[in-house]
Amino acid sequence: MSTPNSTFDEAFAILILAFIAVTASVSIGSHRRRTAGATATGGSLVLGPGIRNWYLENLQPFEELCVRWRVSPTTLTGAQLAGSVVVAACYARGMLFTGGWLLLLTGSLDAIDGRVARRINGSSLRGAFLDSIIDRYADSFSLLGLAAFFHDSWVMWAVLLAMLGGLIVSYTRARAEGLGADCRVGLLQRPERYVILGFGTIFGALAERLTGPIAAQPHALVSVVIIGLAFLVNLTAIQRVVHVWRSLAETPHA
Amino acid sequence: MPESSPESHPLLGKGKRVVGTFLLLLGSGIVLESGAHWLGGLLMLGGGAAFIRGALEARPRTPAEHAAPVAIDAHSESRL
Numbered sequence: 001m002s003t004p005n006s007t008f009d010e011a012f013a014i015l016i017l018a019f020i021a022v023t024a025s026v027s028i029g030s031h032r033r034r035t036a037g038a039t040a041t042g043g044s045l046v047l048g049p050g051i052r053n054w055y056l057e058n059l060q061p062f063e064e065l066c067v068r069w070r071v072s073p074t075t076l077t078g079a080q081l082a083g084s085v086v087v088a089a090c091y092a093r094g095m096l097f098t099g100g101w102l103l104l105l106t107g108s109l110d111a112i113d114g115r116v117a118r119r120i121n122g123s124s125l126r127g128a129f130l131d132s133i134i135d136r137y138a139d140s141f142s143l144l145g146l147a148a149f150f151h152d153s154w155v156m157w158a159v160l161l162a163m164l165g166g167l168i169v170s171y172t173r174a175r176a177e178g179l180g181a182d183c184r185v186g187l188l189q190r191p192e193r194y195v196i197l198g199f200g201t202i203f204g205a206l207a208e209r210l211t212g213p214i215a216a217q218p219h220a221l222v223s224v225v226i227i228g229l230a231f232l233v234n235l236t237a238i239q240r241v242v243h244v245w246r247s248l249a250e251t252p253h254a
Numbered sequence: 255m256p257e258s259s260p261e262s263h264p265l266l267g268k269g270k271r272v273v274g275t276f277l278l279l280l281g282s283g284i285v286l287e288s289g290a291h292w293l294g295g296l297l298m299l300g301g302g303a304a305f306i307r308g309a310l311e312a313r314p315r316t317p318a319e320h321a322a323p324v325a326i327d328a329h330s331e332s333r334l
Binding site: 102 | 282
């Protein structure tokens with residue numbers, strides 16, 4: 001790794017931040033002008049429908065390409081798994097900015113695989129099952145990479161808590177649906193987790209280059225993001241448990 | 255890759271700009287965080303070229319495209 005806070009690093013980090021700010025504001029502004037007056041649906045408290053719509057619009061060319069080339073959804077799922085291993089390696093080596101970008105890429109693969117499967121009539125129960133399993137591995141790999149990076153700090157425990165919470169959030173829904181209950185609730189679902197962790201590590205790494213360790217705490221911003229993520233993911237798990245508990249109260253045991 | 259008319263190519267314009275932005279930022283991350291400056295520089299060059307080509311190929315949208323925003327299928331992504 002290069003030495004943090006050299007003049008080159010600072011200037012380069014400023015350039016990157018400026019590029020991200022200009023590109024994002026131009027792209028989102030153009031999307032807003034085009035969709036002004038249209039009613040966007042979907043979205044959540046963390047990722048509003050407008051941002052979600054903008055994100056999916058940016059992924060549409062790749063979805064079209066996958067459909068045209070008849071890329072199988074299993075291939076996309078496999079690429080997601082391979083990508084998450086690379087993310088873990090980047091995080092473990094302290095390449096938080098690079099890992100964050102690759103995490104957003106693997107999240108995007110996850111977002112389009114189901115859509116591609118439906119469009120090429122490739123949906124199957126086996127595919128859905130495999131996708132769910134790979135998703136759990138992919139989630140865990142990225143967080144394991146961060147845990148390895150923070151192995152000598154208390155932040156590692158927050159990372160592990162976030163990983164545990166993510167698994168419980170998924171398991172709660174799978175178990176609830178197995179029992180016949182609906183469980184489409186929760187503050188942080190997978191796309192939100194990807195966005196928070198991805199952008200958190202990207203901007204955390206840039207902030208570190210610009211400001212250096214804040215109050216002698218290295219990676220202060222990334223640590224705050226991880227703690228927030230761990231809290232919110234576990235809150236989501238509790239939300240789901242309470243929701244399923246209440247909805248099963250009226251269901252007699254078979 | 256099958257040959258197709260420029261209008262029907264799905265990676266025209268927007269797709270190239272998105273790929274370009276992604277590669278540019280990935281390359282800058284590698285330059286910033288690893289010793290492989292040549293790889294980062296190469297990705298940045300490729301990304302910059304894709305971004306510029308995408309920006310040059312941007313075509314004006316038809317009224318139908320203006321009126322049709324991308325529909326969100328609330329259940330389309332894996333939401334486990």
